[in-house]
Amino acid sequence: GQSLEQPSEVTAVEGAIVQINCTYQTSGFYGLSWYQQHDGGAPTFLSYNALDGLEETGRFSSFLSRSDSYGYLLLQELQMKDSASYFCAVRDSARQLTFGSGTQLTVLP
Amino acid sequence: DGGITQSPKYLFRKEGQNVTLSCEQNLNHDAMYWYRQDPGQGLRLIYYSQIVNDFQKGDIAEGYSVSREKKESFPLTVTSAQKNPTAFYLCASGGDGAATEAFFGQGTRLTVV
Numbered sequence: 001g002q003s004l005e006q007p008s009e010v011t012a013v014e015g016a017i018v019q020i021n022c023t024y025q026t027s028g029f030y031g032l033s034w035y036q037q038h039d040g041g042a043p044t045f046l047s048y049n050a051l052d053g054l055e056e057t058g059r060f061s062s063f064l065s066r067s068d069s070y071g072y073l074l075l076q077e078l079q080m081k082d083s084a085s086y087f088c089a090v091r092d093s094a095r096q097l098t099f100g101s102g103t104q105l106t107v108l109p
Numbered sequence: 110d111g112g113i114t115q116s117p118k119y120l121f122r123k124e125g126q127n128v129t130l131s132c133e134q135n136l137n138h139d140a141m142y143w144y145r146q147d148p149g150q151g152l153r154l155i156y157y158s159q160i161v162n163d164f165q166k167g168d169i170a171e172g173y174s175v176s177r178e179k180k181e182s183f184p185l186t187v188t189s190a191q192k193n194p195t196a197f198y199l200c201a202s203g204g205d206g207a208a209t210e211a212f213f214g215q216g217t218r219l220t221v222v
Contacts, residue, residue: 033210033211035211041215041216042199042213042214042215042216043152043199043201043211043213044213045210045211045212048210087151087152089211094159094165095140095157095159095203096154096157096165096167097140097142097154097157097201097203097211098154098168099144099151099152099153099154100151101150101151102150102151102152104149
């Protein structure tokens with residue numbers, strides 16, 4: 001089966017940089033993706049890594065190390081609207097998409 | 110507009126009754142997924158389907174059933190066998206490629222009364 005671990009909570013101030021880590025165990029790894037979910041809303045896709053290295057999308061970047069089964073989401077120039085839950089997810093060879101338990105990010109003024 | 114639609118947004122059920130949650134997508138995606146989310150928790154996979162007339166159990170399939178008779182539709186039935194059905198249910202769809210993002214519906218909040 002698949003399992004993912006990420007911190008339950010992270011707090012940072014506006015304008016800061018925050019990193020949310022994710023470690024995973026899966027068979028037939030196809031990629032690690034990240035989603036954002038605001039309270040009461042639906043998750044929305046942020047980024048995806050299939051190969052080792054850093055992917056940058058605006059203020060958000062995501063990193064993957066397949067040998068370490070580890071990835072992270074980096075959020076720069078934090079804004080109040082970034083307060084949300086962030087989930088890492090892995091897709092395996094059977095195309096099953098499994099999510100971590102989520103990290104609640106609180107951005108303080 | 111292309112997207113994925115879940116209905117209803119809120120649903121109340123009496124104990125012992127089955128209830129079906131609707132999920133429709135017009136994104137031409139092969140893969141569809143059902144997740145359950147409890148307050149302050151992550152998304153747990155109930156069922157997923159990669160192709161019409163085929164579906165696989167996820168981590169918490171007990172007490173749930175699905176069908177995939179059409180590519181566009183993946184309804185979820187919460188049966189009376191599900192002992193704690195009150196939760197937020199999310200449906201998602203994705204394309205064939207491993208890199209394809211998953212698109213989510215707005216969710217159905219089910220409450221057992």
